[in-house]
Amino acid sequence: MNERPELxxxxxxxxxxxxxxxxxxxxxxxLDLLRDDGFRxxxxxxxxxxxxxRAGLVHRLESLNAFVACSGHAHAHAGDVTAFAICDQCxxxxxxxxxxxxxxxxxxxxxxxxxxxGAVLEFRGACAACQARAA
Amino acid sequence: MNERPELxxxxxxxxxxxxxxxxxxxxxxxLDLLRDDGFRxxxxxxxxxxxxxRAGLVHRLESLNAFVACSGHAHAHAGDVTAFAICDQCxxxxxxxxxxxxxxxxxxxxxxxxxxxGAVLEFRGACAACQARAA
DNA sequence: CGCAGTTGTGTTATTCTATTACGTATGCCA
DNA sequence: TGGCATACGTAATAGAATAACACAACTGCG
Numbered sequence: 001m002n003e004r005p006e007l008x009x010x011x012x013x014x015x016x017x018x019x020x021x022x023x024x025x026x027x028x029x030x031l032d033l034l035r036d037d038g039f040r041x042x043x044x045x046x047x048x049x050x051x052x053x054r055a056g057l058v059h060r061l062e063s064l065n066a067f068v069a070c071s072g073h074a075h076a077h078a079g080d081v082t083a084f085a086i087c088d089q090c091x092x093x094x095x096x097x098x099x100x101x102x103x104x105x106x107x108x109x110x111x112x113x114x115x116x117x118g119a120v121l122e123f124r125g126a127c128a129a130c131q132a133r134a135a
Numbered sequence: 136m137n138e139r140p141e142l143x144x145x146x147x148x149x150x151x152x153x154x155x156x157x158x159x160x161x162x163x164x165x166l167d168l169l170r171d172d173g174f175r176x177x178x179x180x181x182x183x184x185x186x187x188x189r190a191g192l193v194h195r196l197e198s199l200n201a202f203v204a205c206s207g208h209a210h211a212h213a214g215d216v217t218a219f220a221i222c223d224q225c226x227x228x229x230x231x232x233x234x235x236x237x238x239x240x241x242x243x244x245x246x247x248x249x250x251x252x253g254a255v256l257e258f259r260g261a262c263a264a265c266q267a268r269a270a
Numbered sequence: 271c272g273c274a275g276t277t278g279t280g281t282t283a284t285t286c287t288a289t290t291a292c293g294t295a296t297g298c299c300a
Numbered sequence: 301t302g303g304c305a306t307a308c309g310t311a312a313t314a315g316a317a318t319a320a321c322a323c324a325a326c327t328g329c330g
Contacts, residue, residue, distance in 0.1 A: 008278065028315065041281065046317065051278090062197040063255045065287095065316060085249040094247055101243055108236055112229055113263030114220040120198045122255040128248030143307065163286065176310060181288065186307090200287060200316095 007051075013037050014048040015057060015069065023091030024066035061086065061093070063122045071095045081105065083121035089130040142186075148172050149183040150192060150204065158226030159201035196221065196228070198257045206230045216240065218256035224265040 007015065017033050018025060025033070027045045039045065049067055052058035057070050061084060068084075081102045085094040109116050126134070142150065152168050153160060160168070162180045174180065184202055187193035192205050196219060203219075216237045220229040244251050261269070 010279080026316080042317070043319095044280075047278075062257075083244070085244055085247060085251065087249070088252075094249060096244065096247065098243065101240075104239070105236075108233065109218070109220055109231065109258050112220065112231070113266075114222070114229060114258065114260055115266055116220065116258040116260040117223075118259045120255060120257040120259075122197070123244050123249065123251040124253045124255075125244075125249055125251035131248075131250055145308080161286080162288075177288070178290095179309075182307075 008048075010039075010044055011048045011051050013039075014045060015052055018058060018067060018069040021069075024061050024064055024068040024086075024093055026064075026066045030067070059084070059095075061122060062120050063124065068093050068095075081119045081121060083123065085123045085125065085127070087127035087130055088124055089126055089133075092127050092129075094127065143183075145174075145179055146183045146186050148174075149180060150187055153193060153202060153204040156204075159196050159199055159203040159221075159228055161199075161201045165202070194219070194230075196257060197255050198259065203228050203230075216254045216256060218258065220258045220260065220262070222262035222265055223259055224261055224268075227262050227264075229262065 013034055014030055017030055027042060027049065030045045030049075031039055031042055034045070049058060049060075053060060053067075059068050059070055059082065060066075061068060064086065080097050080099055083096040083101075085096060087093070105119070105121075106116060148169055149165055152165055162177060162184065165180045165184075166174055166177055169180070184193060184195075188195060188202075194203050194205055194217065195201075196203060199221065214237070215232050215234055218231040218236075220231060222228070240254070240256075241251060
């Protein structure tokens with residue numbers, strides 16, 4: 001389904017930093033992590049991120065201005081929305097995707113005559129582990 | 136229900152600019168619009184916006200880094216999520232709020248053990264008018 | 271082969287968005 | 301009166317993203 005495209009050196013480096021990370025990273029955090037690998041300018045990061053996002057390997061979290069590696073298994077079907085649950089305590093991000101929910105949301109919005117082409121769905125709160133820790 | 140808090144001069148100015156506008160405005164656009172009223176620094180805008188958002192009179196659109204006046208009538212009950220449908224053609228923003236949808240989404244997310252305290256729901260696409268125009 | 275088209279790269283500079291820090295003024299109320 | 305909370309003004313800075321320019325590598329094709 002998802003033909004893994006050939007990644008260049010820069011793209012591979014960015015992706016591996018994101019994958020070796022629990023939570024999301026900002027573009028500038030990535031830049032700092034990659035200085036030893038020869039990165040010097042934001043654009044190098046942004047260009048790699050752009051490619052990775054279009055390949056569906058990385059997601060952008062709008063409410064954080066940050067990026068996460070796509071959590072493998074949950075590869076949504078084309079057209080399905082992906083939602084994110086972002087823990088404000090530990091920073092972990094859970095990826096959610098569900099065809100039924102997608103369809104219902106689509107119906108809901110379409111009732112107004114609006115035709116959605118994309119969606120940003122981000123929940124903020126506390127993950128299970130952090131709730132337990134707080135109790 | 137929503138005690139309209141006393142607004143200061145700056146807050147009133149910012150709110151009125153947002154209300155006199157079809158679509159969202161960025162903080163710096165607001166600043167430019169308010170130079171004649173004595174605004175000189177971004178902070179003046181951000182501080183007013185902060186207050187207005189906490190009062191529920193203004194919403195921030197994460198996917199645009201911009202702000203809209205809360206469309207009056209659709210004042211959600213406490214706990215209800217507000218979603219936004221943003222037209223990528225004309226910039227208009229439709230505000231959506233529905234108790235049932237809120238509950239369903241909450242259930243969906245909570246299934247993972249995550250406890251949401253807030254949500255960012257933004258749909259991008261084409262509003263009814265712009266679809267008609269394109270046809 | 272030569273050449274155009276695409277993609278990726280590196281660098282510098284700039285724009286846009288948002289916050290920190292510091293000082294001041296005002297109203298409230300104990 | 302003093303302490304506290306809120307708002308204000310200004311300057312400086314941090315953080316996020318893009319524009320502009322030049323070059324290298326690869327592809328397909330006449």
